Amino acid sequence: MASTDHSDLAGALEDVSQMRNPEREALWASTNADARKVLSYRENLLSPAVRSQLVASIANYHGVYWLLRHCQLKKKNCISSELARHIVEYAWAGSGRLVPFVQPLLLRGRKEGEVEDGNDIKLKPPVKPASSKNPKKSAAFSILVRPRPMTSAETAANNYDVISTTSPTSLTLHVGRVHRSGNRLSTEHRRYEFDGVFGEGDGNDEVGEKALGTVAEEQGEGGGRTVICYGQTGTGKTYTFRAVLDVMKKKLAKLKGEEGKAVYITFYEIHGKKCYDLMNERKTIKVLTDANDKVVPLGAKVAKFELRREGEGEEECTRRFDGIIKAALALRSTTSTQRNDVSSRSHSILTITLRDEEEERKVRRKEEERLRLAMEEGGGDERGEEVTSRCVSPPLDVSHPAYGLIRSSLRLVDLAGSEQNVDTGKMAAQDHKESAEINTALMHLKECIRGYGKKGGKYRGHLLTRVLKECFEDRSHRSTVVATVSPAAVDLLHSLNTLNHVAVMQVGKGVKRGTDKGGVKREKEFMLGVVENTSVEVPLCEGGVGFNKPVEIWTPQDVKRWLAVANGGKFGHVVMPAGVDGRALLGLNEKTLGELFDVSQDNVQARGDGEGSTWVISGGEGGGGRRSDWGRELYQALRIEQKYIEKKLIKEGKDSEVTW
Numbered sequence: 050m051a052s053t054d055h056s057d058l059a060g061a062l063e064d065v066s067q068m069r070n071p072e073r074e075a076l077w078a079s080t081n082a083d084a085r086k087v088l089s090y091r092e093n094l095l096s097p098a099v100r101s102q103l104v105a106s107i108a109n110y111h112g113v114y115w116l117l118r119h120c121q122l123k124k125k126n127c128i129s130s131e132l133a134r135h136i137v138e139y140a141w142a143g144s145g146r147l148v149p150f151v152q153p154l155l156l157r158g159r160k161e162g163e164v165e166d167g168n169d170i171k172l173k174p175p176v177k178p179a180s181s182k183n184p185k186k187s188a189a190f191s192i193l194v195r196p197r198p199m200t201s202a203e204t205a206a207n208n209y210d211v212i213s214t215t216s217p218t219s220l221t222l223h224v225g226r227v228h229r230s231g232n233r234l235s236t237e238h239r240r241y242e243f244d245g246v247f248g249e250g251d252g253n254d255e256v257g258e259k260a261l262g263t264v265a266e267e268q269g270e271g272g273g274r275t276v277i278c279y280g281q282t283g284t285g286k287t288y289t290f291r292a293v294l295d296v297m298k299k300k301l302a303k304l305k306g307e308e309g310k311a312v313y314i315t316f317y318e319i320h321g322k323k324c325y326d327l328m329n330e331r332k333t334i335k336v337l338t339d340a341n342d343k344v345v346p347l348g349a350k351v352a353k354f355e356l357r358r359e360g361e362g363e364e365e366c367t368r369r370f371d372g373i374i375k376a377a378l379a380l381r382s383t384t385s386t387q388r389n390d391v392s393s394r395s396h397s398i399l400t401i402t403l404r405d406e407e408e409e410r411k412v413r414r415k416e417e418e419r420l421r422l423a424m425e426e427g428g429g430d431e432r433g434e435e436v437t438s439r440c441v442s443p444p445l446d447v448s449h450p451a452y453g454l455i456r457s458s459l460r461l462v463d464l465a466g467s468e469q470n471v472d473t474g475k476m477a478a479q480d481h482k483e484s485a486e487i488n489t490a491l492m493h494l495k496e497c498i499r500g501y502g503k504k505g506g507k508y509r510g511h512l513l514t515r516v517l518k519e520c521f522e523d524r525s526h527r528s529t530v531v532a533t534v535s536p537a538a539v540d541l542l543h544s545l546n547t548l549n550h551v552a553v554m555q556v557g558k559g560v561k562r563g564t565d566k567g568g569v570k571r572e573k574e575f576m577l578g579v580v581e582n583t584s585v586e587v588p589l590c591e592g593g594v595g596f597n598k599p600v601e602i603w604t605p606q607d608v609k610r611w612l613a614v615a616n617g618g619k620f621g622h623v624v625m626p627a628g629v630d631g632r633a634l635l636g637l638n639e640k641t642l643g644e645l646f647d648v649s650q651d652n653v654q655a656r657g658d659g660e661g662s663t664w665v666i667s668g669g670e671g672g673g674g675r676r677s678d679w680g681r682e683l684y685q686a687l688r689i690e691q692k693y694i695e696k697k698l699i700k701e702g703k704d705s706e707v708t709w
């Protein structure tokens with residue numbers, strides 16, 4: 050063992066304080082509240098002071114996940130949670146509480162159909178595509194989430210990935226938090242459950258197939274389907290929209306044309322309070338409600354696409370489809386914004402309807418005959434009057450369920466991206482207005498989805514929701530929301546927002562009854578999306594404070610110096626009993642350490658050096674917190690310190706000083 054070298058210790062302490070910003074240091078010194086959990090500004094997540102620690106805490110999560118997965122699933126004999134916690138604590142000090150967080154996910158996966166296959170475990174995708182044959186079996190809205198890969202620009206800007214897709218239906222968001230006081234860092238792991246979660250590397254075909262379900266083949270009776278791409282600007286909504294469109298196109302090309310059957314396409318966009326026809330050089334169109342209470346884009350051009358002709362190959366057929374749609378896609382209004390060079394500033398709505406014209410003609414003739422007779426018999430019935438005055442305008446609206454002729458109807462919606470203030474900093478006044486309008490539309494959409502099944506017709510509140518009326522009012526209609534999110538740390542708040550929003554869109558899955566603080570009983574929609582979250586403390590300094598002698602040989606003075614800087618000075622207010630050296634400190638467990646703290650309100654002022662056997666800490670406004678928490682935190686901080694010093698000494702070839 051080397052002798053105690055106090056000059057080294059002083060030097061190390063000086064290095065540490067120079068590493069830090071003096072202002073922050075002053076803030077740490079003056080602060081005495083630790084319980085205020087406030088999300089930091091997003092810049093904090095990338096600042097050199099905390100970035101590496103947050104990245105390390107995410108890596109720890111992955112480590113724990115893979116360790117448990119291996120122990121729990123590969124082997125028939127699972128290890129107990131307690132043993133798992135000890136192993137995890139040993140390997141990743143401070144991460145023990147991830148065990149009860151990760152374990153249920155793995156056990157659930159095992160029950161629900163994870164199967165062992167040779168050396169690997171395959172996950173059965175539990176996403177059930179909504180079937181129009183069995184509308185009762187599928188939810189009105191299914192939610193799929195697609196995180197896009199990190200872009201090279203994001204990687205170059207020191208961003209890191211904050212999303213882990215841990216199963217085909219769940220996703221974990223790692224929310225780094227720098228507490229307002231600046232003296233605490235933590236990572237909250239939030240796990241969300243959805244109907245489907247794509248991996249960052251999942252291809253467009255897979256995404257398109259899942260989003261479409263079986264709609265193109267099953268040819269439902271009257272019930273249509275809507276796929277809505279929703280999310281932050283620049284996260285891949287248009288990219289996903291095109292992926293779904295491509296899959297749809299391929300499916301259509303496979304259908305063999307029959308006499309009288311054809312596909313009709315309308316494509317228009319909502320920009321501000323107006324609608325523009327993308328199939329007709331952006332001519333303004335109106336969205337009106339017809340006699341059947343159906344919302345129709347009046348004046349929108351309907352393009353006819355004939356199904357595969359005799360002797361025509363699938364490729365030729367898709368080329369024909371492209372010919373119809375290409376010019377319209379190019380006409381979408383886009384702007385270069387801070388986040389996306391070609392940001393869509395409008396909500397575009399593409400409707401593809403497969404119609405049986407022969408049947409349609411028969412029904413039309415029958416209907417016209419019925420109306421004529423009704424008119425002859427004394428002025429016609431109510432419906433007759435309405436139809437003659439407003440509705441019979443070519444083309445006849447055969448998409449109304451009353452006709453029962455729609456073989457299949459699909460609507461693809463590419464929403465404009467939601468933006469936060471920080472994304473709009475360099476925008477002109479007009480762009481700000483546009484951005485506010487986009488956010489208003491998205492809020493309406495969210496409200497309408499949440500209000501599904503309730504009376505009130507909230508859909509009338511905005512043009513976008515009026516156009517999508519069937520999604521909220523027609524019980525046989527099925528909708529899929531594909532939420533796109535960015536994995537970059539810089540977009541963390543936005544991703545959190547998107548995921549929280551789509552989590553509450555999982556309508557009809559449960560209601561939570563509870564009593565709020567004021568004793569008022571309330572029924573809240575149960576946010577099924579958020580299944581669980583847990584928070585893990587992250588050390589502020591990357592492994593220790595720079596001491597270069599093992600904890601066992603710390604003198605009481607060393608202990609005091611360490612307490613002053615450990616966890617960013619969090620224990621700086623602690624007054625320790627006289628004579629506690631490193632060895633004595635290591636001999637205490639979490640509980641005994643906790644008992645040494647006096648956290649009562651009367652004792653919030655720290656006493657002088659050696660003034661008794663109780664460590665007194667300042668609890669700040671909210672009192673002193675729980676003893677066990679303090680004890681655990683100190684225990685973990687000391688273990689992290691010990692590990693760091695051991696590693697450092699081994700690296701420097703001084704491993705003879707390390708006692709194992």
Ligand SMILES: Nc1ncnc2c1ncn2[C@@H]1O[C@H](COP(=O)(O)OP(=O)(O)OP(=O)(O)O)[C@@H](O)[C@H]1O
Nearest residue numbers: 197198282283284285286287288389392393465466
């Ligand atoms: N899953 C993905 N894989 C690869 N690249 C992607 C993916 N998702 C998006 N991108 C790329 O990210 C960029 C932005 O995508 P896109 O224009 O689709 O975003 P957006 O959400 O529609 O944005 P806005 O709302 O501003 O229109 C594009 O360059 C796109 O190619």
